[in-house]
Amino acid sequence: MGRLGVILVAILIAIGLSSVLVVNEGERAIVSRFGKILKDDGVTRVYAPGLHLKVPAIDKIRYLDARIQTLDGAADRFVTSEKKDLMVDSYVKWRIKDFEKYYLSTNGGIKANAETLLQRKINNDLRTEFGQRTIREIVSGKRDELQIAALKNATESAQDLGIEVVDVRVKQINLPDNVSSSIYQRMRAERQAVAKEHRAQGKEQAEIIKATIDADVTVKIAEAEKQALTVRGEGDAEAAKIYADAYGKDPEFYAFLRSLEAYKKSFSGNSDVMVLEPDGEFFEYINNAGVK
Structure with a gap:
């Protein structure tokens, strides 16, 4: 086969391929020829998926997607x-x-x-x-x-x-944005008012609770101090009675102890100068120390 024959065969193959209309699955095709849609008995010809024939270079194909x-x-x-x-x-x-x-x-x-x-x-x-x-x-x-x-x-x-x-x-x-903005602002204002009211009520309740607690504490402290004073008074009275009973058994010895206590406090101070009468009652036991 010469060169001319090869060219003719190639042309025939090209024409044959261009004469084939391929419609893929999920597609439909409509063909227009010379500006007019091909019809069968007045109804537009719709090509289903598969291989079909067409006129090369003349027929124009419009593929339509049949999928959802x-x-x-x-x-x-x-x-x-x-x-x-x-x-x-x-x-x-x-x-x-x-x-x-x-x-x-x-x-x-x-x-x-x-x-x-x-x-x-x-x-x-x-x-x-x-x-x-x-x-x-x-x-x-x-x-x-x-x-x-x-x-x-x-x-x-x-x-x-x-x-x-x-x-x-x-x-x-x-x-809409403008409406949403106004609504959100109104909602925010309402929530802030409710929050402010709750805070005020909470503060009021806190003050009431604090005042109640302070009053209870004051009453309890007063009662405790009253009870302490009562107990202390009873203790002092009991101690005085015990001292009186003890010293009443030997008044002379009690007077002697009182004098020793007075000497101790007087002579243990920072000042060692005292202006007293030598024969006064303060030195009674010192002056009589040598008397038996």
């Missing part, structure tokens, strides 16, 4: 039946149900166009559901009812896009 898609847009503002604003973050699970309608309604099966249109419809449905409920109903366990109603409405409204809405979920519900 997730639309997770930005949070949007909704108004409740009380005319309160809420920032709602939600997501949608969807897939293509009618490929012909989807292709035509999204300007050639462009996913971004489909998500924009679907997000608009979902937001409208959610806005309707939020507008029929109060904040308490939305956050107090009735969110499932809201999501079920939104899913039902979204399924109906998305039909004209050829889309099947599989699920609608509300991820998060928040108040």
Whole structure:
């Protein structure tokens, strides 16, 4: 085979390969030829997964993802039946149900166009559901009812896009930043007022308890001092009686002991000068020391 034959074979192989349309699992394909979509009996021809034939360089292929898609847009503002604003973050699970309608309604099966249109419809449905409920109903366990109603409405409204809405979920519900700030400030002020009241009550109770304890301590100290004085008085009386009884048995000896005690205190001081009469009573036992 000459060079020309090799070239012809290569061209034929290239044409054959370019004539094969490969649709992967999870995809569908729509073919347009000379700007017109291929149809069978007026119905758009949708190519299922597998190998198909096409006209090289003429047919244009648009691949469509048949798997479940997730639309997770930005949070949007909704108004409740009380005319309160809420920032709602939600997501949608969807897939293509009618490929012909989807292709035509999204300007050639462009996913971004489909998500924009679907997000608009979902937001409208959610806005309707939020507008029929109060904040308490939305956050107090009735969110499932809201999501079920939104899913039902979204399924109906998305039909004209050829889309099947599989699920609608509300991820998060928040108040707008300016509203949240004012609410938090009011809550903080209320908590501070309650805390201040509790502190005042605690301080009052502390003063009452302290005053009660101080009074009890004062009474107990007074009673203890009274009892101590009584005991001390009784002890002194008992000691005086014992001394009187003891000294009463020998008054002379008692007088002698008293004089010795007086001598001890007088002569043991810092001053050794005393001005006394030598024959006074103070020196009675000293003057008579030599008398037997």
